[in-house]
Amino acid sequence: MLSKKEESYFYRYCFNQLADIYSHISADIFVDFYFIKINHHRDSICSDEISIEGDGFGKDFGTEDRLRRKVYEYKAGVNKKGSFNVGMYILYYCDVIEKFVSEREGDNGFKWFISGNGLQYLKESYIFFVKLDKNIYKELQASSSEEGCDLQPTLIDKFNNEVRKELERVFRTDHTRTLVADLDWKMRSYQQLINKAGDSLLTDIQRDFNYSTRSFLFDNINEVAVRAYEGSQANGEIVISKPEAHGIEKLIEFKEPVEFEHTASVRKLLELTGEDTQLLSDATYIYGVGRFDTKNSTANSERIYVISFKQFFYWELYHRKKPIMGVKHGRVSFPQKKIDSCQIELDLKRIFHGIDDKDLSSLGLIIREMVQQRHGTLLVITSSAEEEAERLQKQSIPIQKVPLDQTLVQAISSIDGAVLIDPNANCHAIGVILDGVAQRGKGDSSRGARYNSAFRYYEHQSLDKEKQLYIVIVSEDGMIDTVPPITNRGC
Known part of the structure; x- marks a missing residue:
């Protein structure tokens, strides 16, 4: 049986790992992670032997008593016997939770998935469940099939299933160990899970x-x-x-x-x-x-x-x-979405306070033109462009400040390195090699040098809260990223 300390560690670890894993899909898709522990002392469970524990559980599903009562109501309608085995109870708990979720999904904007039949041990059983933003989830689902022909399951469904299996694998593997002391206790990476999801989809x-x-x-x-x-x-x-x-x-x-x-x-x-x-x-x-x-x-x-x-x-x-x-x-x-001009404009307004419509329009034009390039490129928009051009002059081509237009964008983005501009769409340097400090656990080893150098540069620059910074990364394979990631707010 896990101690309270180990359960708390398990929760924090899984929450942080899931937040990191899902951030590779969208900055806002992951909402929360909970687990329920059901204690039992015999092969048969009676009502006074069930306790439910889980961070934030009551907030979303109501009291433990309410869930327990629902399980017994469900049991009474299915099986008239006074008691039955642990595995059947776990199934009923999962079923009741799914019913609770489906009742709430219509108006709460969240999508849940549950760890199947739960993990059963001699004296306790665990059920894990993950809470996602339903709008982003539905958007990922809809992007995988033509109208009038639903593809089931989609890549996001397969990915969620791999996450579910991973939670069960990790917990089952290390259940008998001292989790806090076990430094090798970890989940697979995002790339490993999405690869397994893609393989599973092709198998289907x-x-x-x-x-x-x-x-x-x-x-x-x-x-x-x-x-x-x-x-x-x-x-x-x-x-x-x-x-x-x-x-x-x-x-x-x-x-x-x-x-x-x-x-x-x-x-x-x-x-x-x-x-x-x-x-x-x-x-x-x-x-x-x-x-x-x-x-x-x-x-x-x-x-x-x-x-x-x-x-x-x-x-x-x-x-x-x-x-x-x-x-x-x-x-x-996941399929690369076309750049969302509306969302980028919202982000530019959020990051560069007081930017006027003329500069906003100019930056939007520059970004759209950069995206059209057939080779990879990197655009850095920063309020300290002039100072950064001076600081990085030995690892860039500094130029006299010049307002960018469509023709210039095509010319200056054809060489390696970043294009450095200010929020007024003036270019200060080209071919910039960005600096920054690599940090353990930061970045994405599955992405190229362009993405990771932009990420490190942003992490380093954002230590100064006065600096306003936005980076657009266009990879050679056509993938488009922004740092910070595009927010998913309605336009």
Whole structure:
């Protein structure tokens, strides 16, 4: 049995880890984490032997007595016997909590998920549950499927499931240890969890077409993406659907379909594709070459997926025309959203107090132009641009202050390094190598040097509360980030 000290440590640790993990998706999606402990002393539980503990629990679900009463009401309607085993009680607790949650979800703006059947031990059982912002969650769900054709589960659902399993794995592994003293007790990273979620999603897709098959689709696609053919990188698309799906026009049918696991052959066949032709697959075999008509309305209700190879070891998965996920160098990511000009304007107003509409419009134009560049770039907007240009002159190209326009943006963003401007859209330096101090637990090892150098610079500069700073990072793979992250407030 865990002591109060260990339970408190467990709660704080999980809360901090979950906050960090979900921050890679959105700064505002994670709201809270709770757990309930149910004490029991025999194989059978009676009402006086149940106690429920969990930080903040009563605030969201009411009193322990109310939940306990609901469990017994539920039990009475299902099983007329006086007592029954612990496992059945845990199931009933989970079920009652889910009913409580569903009753509240309509108006409280939160999405919950629960740790399945709970963790059962000799004298106690635990149920974990995580609270997310429902609007952000729904937005992530909606981004994965075409209107009129729901994709279930989505990548965010798969990710939540991996988080749930991770909570159970960590707690089950270390339940018998002294948690406070065990420095190796830790959860997997965001990147490990999102990769497992992406793999699981591809497995579901493959089994949707052929349940009996062994699924290595995620690994197979990665192998195709990393292979070159006569010196050229993988480029083209593979459509995954049932052969009889609407909107699929077969141009060539192979007498002997090629197994997806034969990645060298699949990579060779990819050379047959073009702007309006794709390889056709049922997720296990490549059976031909054809066209996919995305405008065919009768195909809207069908599950049709597109694997689009972009460049070396970089591919994206689409549900019809909607991006589901991207995979670069084996790292899964959520689809990159288009830049939200409205949200950026709100953030600029929040950070640069008193900025006028003219400067706001100029900064918006510069940011939009930066995003259009085909190469990575980095824009630093700071109230201390002049002083920073002077301080960093040995690791930049300082220039005479000049107002930026569209033509200048295209020119100065074509070289490595950051572009340093002030809130009035005047440029002070180009090709800037940003400094900052690396800190343990900060940054993201799954991202490139551009992102992490921007993050370190922001962390260092933000120590001075007087400085106003906003950074836009455009990666070579098209990902767009801001530091600090864009707030999710309604426009």
